[in-house]
Amino acid sequence: MPATHHEEPNYMGVFWWLLVLTILEIAVIYAPFVKFAIVILLIGMALTKASLVALYYMHLKFEKRTVGMIAIVPLVLCVFLIFMLTPDLSAIVHHSPKVEAAAEGAHAEH
Numbered sequence: 412m413p414a415t416h417h418e419e420p421n422y423m424g425v426f427w428w429l430l431v432l433t434i435l436e437i438a439v440i441y442a443p444f445v446k447f448a449i450v451i452l453l454i455g456m457a458l459t460k461a462s463l464v465a466l467y468y469m470h471l472k473f474e475k476r477t478v479g480m481i482a483i484v485p486l487v488l489c490v491f492l493i494f495m496l497t498p499d500l501s502a503i504v505h506h507s508p509k510v511e512a513a514a515e516g517a518h519a520e521h
Contacts, residue, residue, distance in 0.1 A: 420467045429463060432456050 439452045466472040471479050 420470075420472070422467065425463055425467045429460055432460050 436453055436456050439449055439456070442449070444452070465482060469482075471482055
């Protein structure tokens with residue numbers, strides 16, 4: 412199969428976008444937003460930066476779709492596991508021995 416020629420990406424343009432997104436991430440941390448909004452904004456900007464790096468510096472933009480799908484599958488699995496394990500993590504925090512001991516100590520004082 413002959414190699415197809417593609418135009419060289421504008422690496423400096425991508426670099427400047429990554430720099431702007433990094434500065435915006437730092438600004439969002441200090442912005443007076445609700446914590447949930449900060450988390451959503453940071454995740455969105457991180458995914459955008461990861462996409463830019465994967466598309467241009469890893470040249471996935473010029474690959475076949477199957478290579479792109481191979482790159483996306485771990486991301487989808489990670490998000491799936493985070494959502495599925497979140498209830499278990501909150502149960503661990505609420506039922507840890509330290510929390511229960513502190514609660515019992517508070518009840519004993521009354």
